[in-house]
Amino acid sequence: MSAIMPITQDVDTSAAPKQPKRRRLKTRDWAPYAFVSPFFVIFGTFGLFPLLFAVYLSFHTWDPAMGMGAMNWVGFENYEYILLSDDYFWKAMYNTFWLGIVSGLPQHLVGLPLAYLLHTVFGRMRNSVVGMYFLPFITSTVAISLVFTTLFSKDFGAINQLLVSMSKTPIIGWIFPAEKIDWSQPEYLKPMISFVVWWRYLGWNTVMYLAALQTISKDLFEAATMDGATRTQQFRHITLPLLKPMMFMTITFTIIGNIQLFEEPFIITGSTGGINQAGLTVAMHMYRTAFTDNDFGTAAAIAWLVFALIVVMTIINNKLLASKD
Amino acid sequence: MKPQTRRKTSLPILLAYVVIGFGCLLMLAPFWFMFVFATHSNTEILSVPPPVWFGTHFFANWVDLLGRLPAFWNNIGWSVYVAIATTIANLFFCSLAGYAFAMYDFRYKKLLFGFIMSTMMLPAFVGLIPTALIMSWLGWMDQPKALIVPGMVGAFGIFLMRQYIESAIPKELIDAARIDGCSEFGIYVRVVAPLITPAMGTLGLLTFIGSWNNFMGPLIVMRSMENFTIPLALRALQGTGQTPYGAISAGSAVAVLPLLILFMLASKRLISGLTAGAVKA
Known part of the structure; x- marks a missing residue:
């Protein structure tokens, strides 16, 4: 990477032979600012301003249908309400963590070994195999959630049929349920949603780990083999430590993404949250507070609480994984 | 002792093939x-x-x-229109900004670039509600520009373009064009843009896919069935x-x-584009 020098002087004297007393501003001086300005205009309007306005909003009660004049300053009341008496918020919080952990952890527990296998075992076919695992990530969440709803339907869904027929096989049959499972029941809804989320993001994590593995120099392993280190030892003492920065990055993305989990549960539960609200996530709760209850103040406060939570989780992750170097 | 143990098809390796093959089935089924x-x-x-x-x-x-x-043909049309418009705008603005960060030295460059990169970590949904309000103040509710304009330029695209331009275009080339009397924007149009088509392809694919699949955005701003994009229509x-x-x-x-076809044609470029930022040394 070429070095980016801190620039203290913005004058390019080499091009102009004679420097006038008061330097004229040349196109070259302002052009870069003009070139990067679209980002700041767009981000300022549709990124930063909404974020800051959400803070302002979170200290008010407001129904947007009543116009700007109907905004009432209430201080921390919205936050108090959410934390102390909004039962759905805590339920949604619990669900979000449940789904986040059950769908997120296996993404890495499977993704990393999978990447390692693909890296060491597969040669020529690697790219097409990786492509298959990556495919779910690029497809429409809505379309795929609808397909899964079909596959998971109770009486005739392909998955129930497969599970029940597997239960009749000898030896391993006992693992599988003999009865059809009603996946919309609270105790099964969460595992189902987690499976869909896991299915969708496994490939992304695998690809990231694979990319990191490919940057590790082969010499390291050759040297280790010469010194008599076994495969397992090499994995533990060379591969894992060198993968740490990537683990930090992918886990950060998993945390940020899973705390905002919205589309999969929203579609799978038909935007209702499911029986007993077992599939209600915090992002869904915020959406509903704003657009169903028209309570924009409280919704903005939820958004900021969740933002704070994301920051805290990222810092914890940072402390745990990125402590060295 | 034996340097080439990995070439031998042993039982664990066979098992690995079986497991990975089963996983492929699970992904494709x-x-x-x-x-x-x-x-x-x-x-x-x-x-x-x-x-x-x-x-x-x-x-x-x-x-x-x-x-x-009944409006599903319209829905397809809107999806195509929004995705293509977003992609074209993205390619232009991201490559322009990436060019500035790669080829110019200017005051606050490092700071500005750092700021842009940090916006990638912002959770989108915190600003969701105010975004809906802005759109209604602008009178953009139920209009496709409410989906196109906010997505016209993005941090990841700028990053991708800067990386590519830095590695693919020598600074001397820019200086030579300048001495030949090319304007600053002219350099971008005549020298930079033609040389970065591979990166344009990658970013174009990523943007198109993202816009095509976008659900949150249309959910918030689109009101009437005729103006829905495909994901929103399907949900109905x-x-x-x-x-x-x-x-x-x-x-x-x-x-x-459409995504499957795009992916089959360009999966390698897509994946390498996505990982480009992740593994930078």
Whole structure:
């Protein structure tokens, strides 16, 4: 990477032979600012301003249908309400963590070994195999959630049929349920949603780990083999430590993404949250507070609480994984 | 002692092949069923065992779909329009900014670039509600520009472009063009843009896919059925009496097929583009 020098002087004297007393501003001086300005205009309007306005909003009660004049300053009341008496918020919080952990952890527990296998075992076919695992990530969440709803339907869904027929096989049959499972029941809804989320993001994590593995120099392993280190030892003492920065990055993305989990549960539960609200996530709760209850103040406060939570989780992750170097 | 142990097909390696192959099946099966179900009637889909090969009902499902979503052709049109417009705008603005960061030295460059990169970590949904308000103040509710304009330029695109331009274009080339009397913007148009088509391809694909799949955005700003994009329209198929599995599958297949084709053509470029930032040394 070429070095980016801190620039203290913005004058390019080499091009102009004679420097006038008061330097004229040349196109070259302002052009870069003009070139990067679209980002700041767009981000300022549709990124930063909404974020800051959400803070302002979170200290008010407001129904947007009543116009700007109907905004009432209430201080921390919205936050108090959410934390102390909004039962759905805590339920949604619990669900979000449940789904986040059950769908997120296996993404890495499977993704990393999978990447390692693909890296060491597969040669020529690697790219097409990786492509298959990556495919779910690029497809429409809505379309795929609808397909899964079909596959998971109770009486005739392909998955129930497969599970029940597997239960009749000898030896391993006992693992599988003999009865059809009603996946919309609270105790099964969460595992189902987690499976869909896991299915969708496994490939992304695998690809990231694979990319990191490919940057590790082969010499390291050759040297280790010469010194008599076994495969397992090499994995533990060379591969894992060198993968740490990537683990930090992918886990950060998993945390940020899973705390905002919205589309999969929203579609799978038909935007209702499911029986007993077992599939209600915090992002869904915020959406509903704003657009169903028209309570924009409280919704903005939820958004900021969740933002704070994301920051805290990222810092914890940072402390745990990125402590060295 | 034995340097080439990995070449031998031992039992663990065979096992690895089996596990990875099973995983591939697990990843692909939902797509397979989606296309198969799209060609079967509801009764066929709900039979024991479910169909695993194509049927003859696709046209009937399509008619059923159009009956439930009369504006589905419009929806497809809007999806295509929004995705293409977003992609073109993105390519232009991201490469322009990436060019500035790669080839110019200017005051606050490092600070500005750091700021742009940090915006990638912002959770999108915190600003969701105010974004809806801005759109209604601007009078953009229910209009496709509410989906296009906010997505015209993005941090990841700028990063990708800067990386590529830095590695692919020598600074001397820029200086030479300047000495020949090319204007600053002229350098971008005549020298930089033609040389960065590979990066444009990668970013274009990523942007198109992102826009095509976007659900949150249209959910917040689109109000009338005629203006829905495909994901939003598909969602409207849910929850009205008997679920039309055939029609849903047909609609989903239409939503996914363009991406599958794009992916088959360019999966390698896509994946390398996504990982480009992640593994920078």
